[in-house]
Amino acid sequence: xxxxxxxxxxxxQKWSLSxxxxxxxxxxPSLPVPQTGQSDxxxxxxxxxxxxxxxxxxxxxxxxxxxxxxxxxxxxxxxxPPLLWEKKIGTGYSAPSVLGDxxxxxxxxxxxxxxxxxxxxxxxxxxxxxxxxxxxxxxxxPYGYNNGPRCSPLLTDKHCYTFGAQGKxxxxxxxxxxxxxxxxxxxxxxxxxxxxxxxxxxxxxGNKLIVMVGGKPNSGMVAFDxxxxxxxxxxxxxxxxxxxxxxxxxxxxxxxxxNNKISSYSSPFAVNIHGKRHLLCLMRQGLVSLDPQDGSVNxxxxxxxxxNDSVNAARPVVVDDKIFLSAAYQVGSAxxxxxxxxxxxxxxxRNPTNMMTHWSTTIHHDGYLYGFSGRHERGxxxxxxxxxxxxxxxxxxxxxxxxxxxxxxxxxxxxxWIDSGKTAPWxxxxxxxxxxxxxxxxxxxxxxxxxxxxxxxxxxxxxxRTSFPQIKYPSWAxxxxxxxxxxxxxxxxxxxxDFEKKPxx
Numbered sequence: 207x208x209x210x211x212x213x214x215x216x217x218x219q220k221w222s223l224s225x226x227x228x229x230x231x232x233x234x235p236s237l238p239v240p241q242t243g244q245s246d247x248x249x250x251x252x253x254x255x256x257x258x259x260x261x262x263x264x265x266x267x268x269x270x271x272x273x274x275x276x277x278x279x280x281x282x283x284x285x286x287p288p289l290l291w292e293k294k295i296g297t298g299y300s301a302p303s304v305l306g307d308x309x310x311x312x313x314x315x316x317x318x319x320x321x322x323x324x325x326x327x328x329x330x331x332x333x334x335x336x337x338x339x340x341x342x343x344x345x346x347x348p349y350g351y352n353n354g355p356r357c358s359p360l361l362t363d364k365h366c367y368t369f370g371a372q373g374k375x376x377x378x379x380x381x382x383x384x385x386x387x388x389x390x391x392x393x394x395x396x397x398x399x400x401x402x403x404x405x406x407x408x409x410x411x412g413n414k415l416i417v418m419v420g421g422k423p424n425s426g427m428v429a430f431d432x433x434x435x436x437x438x439x440x441x442x443x444x445x446x447x448x449x450x451x452x453x454x455x456x457x458x459x460x461x462x463x464x465n466n467k468i469s470s471y472s473s474p475f476a477v478n479i480h481g482k483r484h485l486l487c488l489m490r491q492g493l494v495s496l497d498p499q500d501g502s503v504n505x506x507x508x509x510x511x512x513x514n515d516s517v518n519a520a521r522p523v524v525v526d527d528k529i530f531l532s533a534a535y536q537v538g539s540a541x542x543x544x545x546x547x548x549x550x551x552x553x554x555x556r557n558p559t560n561m562m563t564h565w566s567t568t569i570h571h572d573g574y575l576y577g578f579s580g581r582h583e584r585g586x587x588x589x590x591x592x593x594x595x596x597x598x599x600x601x602x603x604x605x606x607x608x609x610x611x612x613x614x615x616x617x618x619x620x621x622x623w624i625d626s627g628k629t630a631p632w633x634x635x636x637x638x639x640x641x642x643x644x645x646x647x648x649x650x651x652x653x654x655x656x657x658x659x660x661x662x663x664x665x666x667x668x669x670x671r672t673s674f675p676q677i678k679y680p681s682w683a684x685x686x687x688x689x690x691x692x693x694x695x696x697x698x699x700x701x702x703x704d705f706e707k708k709p710x711x
Contacts, residue, residue: 261688262305262361264407264473265521266641271569273643273687277707280646281658284623286672287703290691291333296324297697298354298371299405304330304688305361308380311700312368314343314354323355323370327383330688333702337383345371345403352697356405356471360415365432367415371403375417377435387435395421395428398467401517405471411498414438416476416485420469423462427474427487427494429501439501443468447491452508460491460508471519471565479527482548486522486529493522493531493542504549507542511535519565523575525593528554530570532563534581539563541596557596561589566639566684569647574599574663576640576647583636583652590663602666604635604651631655631673639684648687648705650694653679676701 256262258274265271279287296315303310309330314323323343327336345353353371360367365386366378373391378384391397391404397420406418414429419440421428426442448462472488476498485498492509496502509531510518516535523530529551532539538558542551561568561579564586568577573593579601580586590599612621612630621630632653640649640659646669647659657671676699686693690706 256305256363259689260305261686262303263409264301264303264358264360265567265684266687269409269473269475269521270523271567271641271684272571273641275687275690276644278644278646278687278690279658279705279707281670282672283670284626284628284672286656286674287692287705289674290331290702290704292676292702293328293333293700294698295326295695295700296354297352298695299352299356299682300354300407301358301683301686301695302693302700303359303361304686304693305363305380307331308336308361309688309693310359310361310366310368310380311695312355312357312359312370314345314352314371323374325359325366325368325376325378325383327366327380330691330702333700339376339378339383339385341370341374341376341388343370343372343374347402348399349402351402354697356403357407357473360408360410362410367408367410367432369404369406369408369417371405373397373404373419375408375415375430375435377415377432386433389430389435391417391419391421391428395419395425396423397421397469398465400467400469401515402471404469405519406469407473409474409476411476411485414498416474416498418469418472418474418487418489420467422464422466422468426468426489427485427496427501429498441496441501441503442487442489442494446494446503446506447489450491450506450508454512456512471517473521475522475524477524479524479544480546480548484544484548486524488518488520488522488531490518492518493529495544495548505544505551507531507540507551509533509537509540511537520563520577521567523568523570525570528593530568530575530593532561532568532577532579534562534564537562539591539596541593555596560596560598561591564637565682566637569640569642571642571661572663576642576661578635578638578640580637583634586635586637588635588638588640588649588659588666590666592663599663600666602635604638604655604657604668605633606666607668607671608633629673629675631657631671637682639682641685641687643687648685648692650677650681650685652681654681654696656685656694674701 296313357369377386408417424443485496495504539561540556541554587601589601635651654677658669660667692705
């Protein structure tokens with residue numbers, strides 16, 4: 207197998223119980239202010255129908271992995287929260303999106319319909335199908351990972367937007383799934399083949415649908431009219447990156463070549479900083495800030511691995527006038543501070559090892575960054591990092607709460623609770639994902655371990671954990687929380703769990 211690791215993982219070898227035992231080593235009741243400088247910025251990207259409890263975009267209502275929902279479970283029993291419904295689905299790494307009573311999931315079925323990508327809308331409370339739209343896809347992942355879509359649906363009161371693994375951009379009527387418009391971006395633009403297909407979820411900025419197309423020579427980012435699909439502007443590519451300073455000894459200035467890739471797997475993010483609107487795009491070469499009105503460049507920052515077979519995948523994190531970036535592949539992280547002119551910045555700090563995010567976006571809360579660091583599943587850890595100076599406050603592989611409580615079945619390879627003999631969750635988180643709500647982190651490990659973790663910058667503290675057989679490796683889509691229901695997605699299933707705190711008797 208090719209030795210290059212995908213932005214969403216590589217499979218690691220099984221290890222013995224003795225090694226496991228030796229490896230001992232996230233919102234207040236009101237809407238938080240974790241990524242500010244943009245209290246109004248998110249509202250401008252939301253349709254009037256978005257209400258508290260909705261999760262209509264990638265990484266939720268604030269597009270940060272943070273939800274303002276409250277009255278959620280503080281803990282759950284060993285068998286986990288109640289399962290409300292489950293649905294067999296096709297492959298993909300895209301998370302579902304929820305608006306009101308509608309949930310949309312984008313997937314690639316097996317069997318007779320394997321040659322299609324499916325956009326499916328179901329009742330969020332029951333899983334019952336409302337409508338379904340299919341289109342042809344013959345995408346094959348070059349490295350043997352699944353062939354489904356990677357981008358999450360974007361929902362408004364009238365429309366559903368999706369971006370498939372082959373760059374097919376669709377706008378559907380949310381009510382009935384009828385086609386409004388579509389664009390085959392790989393045909394319309396000169397897009398070099400990506401490592402793992404298309405994986406950057408578009409965002410909505412006013413009437414503009416902003417898409418990381420990755421076209422040459424200068425169509426890395428493209429804005430379309432959200433209602434018609436008409437191209438409004440394009441930018442980023444040769445003109446931005448040719449001759450850019452890299453800081454690399456062997457290649458101090460970047461030399462543009464005709465086959466250069468431009469796009470990454472990181473979704474763009476629109477924010478207000480010092481009263482100026484910034485469209486932050488972490489491209490393959492690094493971060494570029496654009497004016498979303500016309501696509502003109504505010505500033506750029508080289509941020510990529512010296513390894514050719516590498517990707518940027520995590521979204522930028524914004525805290526007031528500061529921008530946090532992180533990547534694996536020997537890159538690490540950096541904190542930039544944007545100057546009041548909006549056209550320049552200062553590098554506050556850069557660290558090659560404190561947070562090496564593979565794909566799941568780090569969450570900021572009260573001056574600390576919480577996320578998953580590590581290129582490989584084996585050795586990856588969840589960490590708390592102080593924003594001001596990048597110091598690692600704690601890290602864990604997730605095994606601490608179950609040391610001495612689980613053992614591995616030599617025949618099945620699965621872990622069991624020692625006291626009951628029942629199947630136990632995988633002890634390691636691996637390169638997990640987390641969302642933050644109701645003053646707690648809801649963590650999903652890449653082998654399906656679901657946990658509640660306290661928000662504490664000084665120490666790791668897990669409250670409880672469980673797992674479901676339908677959610678197994680690779681579980682690389684972050685949990686989705688909507689109207690007190692938690693949705694988990696694997697390569698084969700979509701689960702809906704009741705996460706509401708019930709009144710005590």
